[in-house]
Amino acid sequence: MPLLKLEDVKKTYHQGKIDVPAIRGISLEIDKGEFTTIFGPSGSGKTTLLNIIGCLDKPTAGDIHYDESKKLSELSKTELSDFRRYNLGFIFQGHNLIPVLTAFENVEFAIRIIDEMSKKERRKRVLDLLEAVGLGGLEDRRPNELSGGQKQRVAIARALVKNPKLVLADEPTANLDSETSEEVLDIMLKMNQERGTTFIFSTHDPQVMKYARRLIEIRDGKVTTDKKGEDLDVPH
């Protein structure tokens, strides 16, 4: 059963009188537990597609279904916020941590706004996750006391802490050196394998593709390649 189903999704931006098509009709199914890489050059529509999947942007046409039932085009702004709050995790290029909060508090933020756990449970879950991403003992540091890679790990922990159905990562390694990029991707892959969390991340870096378990290539707003498993010719 697919976790996510896109039906002929299109997105057109309007710049003055000019229509700029960013997504030109994409249909996809993503299964639970998949580790999917969306690959393509800059401007190909990767980020737009992730934003649409992440309910941050609405498609101009087409529809998206989660769990085969929820039709996202039918949800209001508030319902979309609630959907993101409970079901989705995000990892951004720029990590977007809150500078006045510690690593612990930044991760805790994602579950504090859900507020379904006791303080003790919350603390345990955050500390376990920070440990899992290799930041054990650094929970009291503020973002300015962490390296780029460490910040991105905090962002990963923040995305995972609420056990979301899907984690979306838009070029999560774009601002990192190759060694740190590999560390971050290793962690994402580990979380995918250990927790079964579905990941979709975008990249234009060919070096990152070796991590792909499913590779979707986009060019000019269209899927040009969609390979997985043995069809992938990248080394694992």
Added chain:
Amino acid sequence: MFLTKLAIKNLTRHKKRTIITALVISFGIFIFLVSDSLVIGLRDISIDNNINLETAHVQVMEQEYWDEREESPLENLIKKDNNLIQEFGNNNSKVIQYTSRLNFTATINNGQEEYPITVVGIQPEKEKDIFTLDEYVFKGEMLSPGVNAMIGKSLADMMGFEVGDYVTLLFKTKEGTFNTIDAELQGVLDTPNPMINEMNVFIPLSLAQESLNIENNVSKYLFKLEDRDQSIEMAANLNNRFKEAGLSIRAYDWEQMSKEILAMMRQGNVENLVMLAIIILLATVGVINTVILSALERLEEIGMMKALGLKAREIVYLFVIESAGIGLVGSTAGIIFGGIGVYLLNSIGISVSAMTEGTTSFGMPIAGRIYGGWHPEAFIFIFFFGIIVSTLASILPARWGANKDPVKAIYHR
């Protein structure tokens, strides 16, 4: 609670900006408190000066005289030996002392030039118990019975009079004939009331009555009570007696005689409203500026929060609490600065004569120094006012930030 804590932590992000915005608010609050204190001080000093130098607590005069009292006419006078008034003055325990005065207009002459003045016939022996004129004798001594006169410093300077000189007063009697008094200048007054210093010549009541040929008549009776708060009740009490006795005389309390001052005080209240408007403006501009800057700087963060599922109203709440925090800091600082300002105004005061070189008193019976007054309610009011204004001022810019499209916010488009 978590968002509240985050908002408080956000205050420390740009400490300088937070402090500057809070200082702008505190400056407005400081100005308001000092201005309020000054208005209260002016009111108290003006009223005290008026009561202690001119009106006493209650005055009794003919109703028709009251209507024309500014002209100090010689019509509608009352008998000095009015039994009802004397009985009341002597037997009422709340009356400390009572006296009578006779006012009339004249010109003062120094042999070269003359100047219009009001002559006030007083009972020197009773004056001390009712008024504080004797405390302001600048040169010479307090008026005593005889052919003596006492004038204000401004008038003495203007006419070139010294103690011991003879002042000539030229006036018309009730019958319309001209008469003069040549009185020896016994004392020069320097009171806190510029009008007295410039316009009044005091002579003994008996000399005034004799020179005007009006025998036993006076313009009014003046009563000093234990407390000024008794004035209204006492005036009402007297008026009842006058009515019962079928007399046309009436008693007037000090408030009725200080209408101009009280009107000016109301003007002071208007000034306070202007100050409030300035505070609203300062706080609003400061807070809106701060919130917009914060929102612009934190666009990616706002986008991230929206991506995590935070609703627009929760982001608005975050900014509003932050602004309330700035308001709290600003109000607290404003209260402290204002408290210091009011304390200094209370203890040191401001020299009015230094500011105006004694040429004006803004129409109030004040000269020398003015002191502030304490008004605790103003401190409480303005403290909460500062917080509320900065909180309300943040709502619109916070909504602007919170309603940003998450994609545009995240990618700074």
